[in-house]
Every structure is written in C-alpha cells, then in structure tokens.
Amino acid sequence: MCVKTRTRGDTGWAMAACLASLCAWPSAGLAHGVEGGASQAPVWFTQALFLLAWLMYALGAVRQRPRFGPRLALHSAMLVAGLALFGPLDEWSERSAAWHMVQHMLLMVVVAPLLVLARPLPQWRAVLGARADAAWRTLHRLSRRPMACAMLHAVAIWFWHLPGPYLAALASPLWHVTEHACFLLSGWLFWWSVLRPGRAHTLAAAGALLFTVMHTGMLGALLVFAHLPLYSEAQSAMADQQMAGLVMWVPGGLVYLLVTVWAGSRWLGSLEATPLGRAQASPRR
Template sequence: MPVIVALFALFCAPSASAHGLFDGHLDERLPVLFSAVLLGAAWLAYIVGARRVRPHGWEAVWMHLAMLLAVLAVFGPIDDWAETSTSLHMVQHMLFMIVIAPLWALARPLPQWRAACGRWLQPVWNGVLRSGRYPVALAMLHGAMIWVWHTPSLYMLALENTWWHVVEHACFLFSAWLFWWSCLRANPQQVPHALMAMLLTLMHTGLLGALLTFGQAPFYGESRDLADQQLAGLLMWVPGGLVYLAGAGWITWRWLTRMWRRQHAGEARDPSVDNIV
C-alpha cells in the first residue's frame, strides 16, 4: 500500500515541473530518475526485510511516513516552487533535516535493510553502526553539509544543475539521518555527547537562520526577494530550533526514565529497603 501511494504521488506530479520525472530531455531527467530508483529501492528493501525481521511498535509507521514525505519533498510541487522562492527552498531542506531524518532514526530500518540485502552490504551497515558512537562528530559533519550547501555559489549550483541538486538532497538526508540516529538512539554513556551534539546544531543553525533573517541584501541572486530570504531564515531559526530543543528534551526524558527504572529495580532487589522506617 505505501508503494502504491508513492507511485501515485510520482505520477501525479505536475508535468511542468523543472525537475519532474517526465518532462524535458532524457539527460535532464536522468538525475531525477536516479533519485526515484534510489528511494524506491530503499523503500522496497525495507518492505521485504520487514517480512523477515518484524519492526517493533510504531517503527514501520515512522518509516513509511518518512518515505512518503521524502517522495513528496523530492518529486512534489515544492521542489519546483523552491527554484524561485528561498523560503520554500528552506521548507524543503527543513523537511529533510528535521522531519524525515528523525523519523528514519525512530524507525530503525537497519535490521530490515540488512535482512533484505544480505551480507554483501555488511561493511556499509557496520560503518553506520560504528559512526553512531560519535554524536558530536556526526553533528559536525551534518553542520558542515548545512553551511557548505547554503553558501551562495553552491546554493545556486544546486538550482542550476540537477545532478548537483540530487547530491545536495543526499547530503542533507544522509548526514541528518546519521546525526538524529546517533542522538536519539544514544545509550546512557553517550547521552552527554548526544545533548552536546543537539546544542551545537541548535546554535549553528540558529546563527545561519539569523544571518538570513537580518541580511540586508539577497544572498542568492538579485532576483530573489529579500523578505522571502528573511522568512527562510526565520523558518530555520525558530521552528528548527524548537525541533532540536524537543529532541534534546526527549533524549533527557529517555535517559532519566532509564535511571528511575534502574533505581526502582535496585530498591526492589535490596531487602534492606523494606526495613527503612
């Protein structure tokens, strides 16, 4: 059913979209077709793997919701609108970084992907698992992707060249997924590092949002509206900051809950507690 919905979304995308699947010459469509194949393969692999390794709780719901949002963000009308509107371009980026990526982290798709792909991608899974031990390093990697792709030259390059547009999206999605996964799935020993990673990301994205908000000239070409750029900065600054704060709060709540459960379990096992008046 999720794949049917995704195909429906793809085929119903406006035919006039500059990055659409069915408009323009074949060489212009290749990057978009490549993106569609990658997303479709990842989604199908998850569905196949879920039959062998069943997801827990709401994990399957989070995964299908994230994939559907990814399809709509990449192939829906927002991608076309983002070419002329800085604020809508920011909406697309924020969907990747603070909606889809944390949903992927909550979904924990690695067991299903491993079950579907077998051993031939084992080095990739091992590398991803090892990288999750370093939340601050992944936050720095994700931060580098954010700042690099928001420099005027690369920002415009991604708008003018579809292949670079695909690379930009991949950098945001993959680095954000690793960042959120390492933070939201941090073990008790890694919680301080996860909170530091969240704080670091909150600070530098807020700074970039403030620069866009208070800029006195369009950063991405004179044809861009300054008020639209300022709105883009506010979107990164305020809603984005709230999401990172919510993530830090969830990590802290999860950590404290584990501590309370461990403490109560220790008191239940200690017979001397019953003798306290």
C-alpha cells in the first residue's frame, strides 16, 4: 500500500509537470521574437528533456523509494524550474532585465540547491542503470572541490552577464537554452559541493560560499551603479538595469550569505568536536 501511494504521488506530480509545460508551450514557442520553425528546436528539446527527467524520477521512485523530504524538494525544484523556464516569466524576461535576473536567480539559488537536497541520482539511476555511472562519478569527484565548483559557477555568471553573451541569449533560442543550462549545471555542482562537502571539505565549502557572496555582490553593485545601460538603449533601461542589480545583490546575496554563515558554524562545530572526540576515545588512567 505504501509503495502504491508513493508511486501515485510521484506520478501525479509528473503529470502536473506535463500539463503545466503543455500550457506554457505556446508562450515558449513565441519567445525571443521568433515564431515556430526549426529555430525553436532548442526550446522544444529543453521542454522534452525537462519532462523526461521528471518522469524518469517518478518511475525510479517506484524501484528506489525516496524519503518525503527529498521527494518534496525534487518536485518543488522541478515546479519552480518549469514556471521559470516555460511560464510567463520567460516572456517577461525578454522585455525586462530585472525579470531576466529574477529568472536567473530562481535557477541558481532556488532550483539548484533544491536539486541537491532532493538527491535524485538513485531514482534516475534506477531507470538509466549503469549506463550513466561514468557521468555520476565525474560529477561526484568534481563536487569534492568546492572552490573549483565556485570558480566554474562564477565564470558562468559573469560570462552570461556580459553585454555580448546577454544580448545573444535574448536574440537566439539556442544561446538562451545554453545560458540556462550553464546556470543550472554550474549551480547544481556549486551547491552540491557546499551543502554536502564532507568533514574534510567543510572549510573549503565556507570559503567557496564567501567567494560567491563577494563576486555576486560585486556584479550586482556594478549593475546598480553603472553610469550607462549595458543591455539596452531604451529610455527606461537604466532603472530596469538597476533593479536587476538589486535583485542579484540583495535577495540573491542574502541566500548565499545565510548559507555561508551556516557553513562557517558547521566548520567551527567540527573544530570543537574533534578534541572532544579524541578525549572520549582516549583510555582512562
């Protein structure tokens, strides 16, 4: 009975994803100023891949049952990702740098950490089998290097917020899909490295988070205090750009800062626990 209940619950979430994406399909098809045709193939491919990943999780949950917390995190991450990528927000991001930044921050500071907390690899592996083990092992090894993951994430953030790549992503569905893939993959690796670092890498995780707080705050401040609009010549472009910078600087920076404090306290706790553990382990005289 428990297996059937869990299965129905995961399948229901997956069906909800299908319906939501189908409803958003027309709006995604008109994104970036191009209507239909082969140029929309990257958008359609992304939607198909998104639905496939969610359905594979639902099928994998039948064989490898997740706990309630990770299951809720996975469905929440996929729901937010679907709304950010295929809902009205994607259209709004075409006309406003501020909404574009909201879309980016949802992917990087909401969806990516939720995917880490969801731990979906056992469920996906239950469907894919050993064919994807090489990819999982590569990602796992990279996640053991928090600063390297933070640098990779920083490169993705700064590159796609340069005027050239930013405008290219607005003009081309292919580059826009590539931009989102860079944010999600680098963000997933970054949060994996800092939320699940292991005792040996706790300090490195705190340092990676502090580095991320600093460089994202710097980028947000640059957008706020720039003397010229970087992405548009419209009359309202400057105010829109400043709002985009505030979105990255304040709510985005607050998330990174809170997790930095958590990681630092975890590291300090490990320092206090180590002498205590040795004292308890030493024999009494």
